[in-house]
Amino acid sequence: MNYYEVQFKYTSPIDTEIINDVLASELGEIGFESFTSNENGLTAYISEKLYDTEAIKDKITSFPLGPVTFAYIEKFIVSKNWNEAWEKNYFQPIRIGNECIIRASFHEAVPDITHTIIIDPKMAFGTGNHETTFLMISEILKLDLEGKEVLDIGCGTAVLAILAAKKGASRIEAVDIDEWAYNNALENIATNHTPNVSIHLGGAEKIAELGRFDFVFANINRNILLNDMASYSACMKPGSILYMSGFYSEDIPVIAESCTNNGLKLVSFNEKNNWVAVRVEKQ
């Protein structure tokens, strides 16, 4: 899938960090899926299919904080090129204590780590560099997954599914709507020797074919989670657990309400740099 990289710059007396957070949240609503912020503004990425300049203009003109004057430039990115540059420049090993390390095959091996996950990321999201992946990994490390059935929806690189396999889950189904992610996930499960992870190309419509689960992991974004909550709930066994991430702490009330409407209860959350991961129980 090709992407647009859009660099937003602005002038405002308001703190850059606050503007970047609010802008990322607004852009998330129109399909932007990853962000890099710096003191000059925000760089945001959106798939070619969802790119809509009118929607961007609407978001800028109705921006909820003021006064802010925006300018932006766009760049079309063919996924292969982005992949190479990103791998070389940004992907550093991520270590969570001595329990887990996520690294590429070109990084040096680190001894005495309980779970080593090798991810050669290509375009797919999910290396642990992003807060949401880090939060999800931290939650999964606490779980007893021995013999459990797990769904990873929005699997990206399949990093969460691979960790579930390493922690003893007996059946792991991983689903992603993006073809690049699907192909990359297939490569990563082979590299990590986790044959009990099955990868599927698609969205929420795939879930019903896959049976029922003890644990569901969904790190996507606020709007997709809200839209697909009923499908997640429908595949959960009584007493099973859903972890969701990909949204901000201010989104918790609307996520909690959707959980309640779908027979689920949001019981706790973890936060990193205003991103959250929530734990939800099937009622």
Ligand SMILES: C[S@@+](CC[C@H](N)C(=O)[O-])C[C@H]1O[C@@H](n2cnc3c(N)ncnc32)[C@H](O)[C@@H]1O
């Ligand atoms: C934020 S990334 C998470 C990747 C990985 N699970 C992690 O935790 O790092 C979200 C992934 O969800 C996928 N995705 C987006 N919309 C989706 C949908 N409706 N159904 C399934 N996957 C979706 C994207 O292609 C992307 O790979």
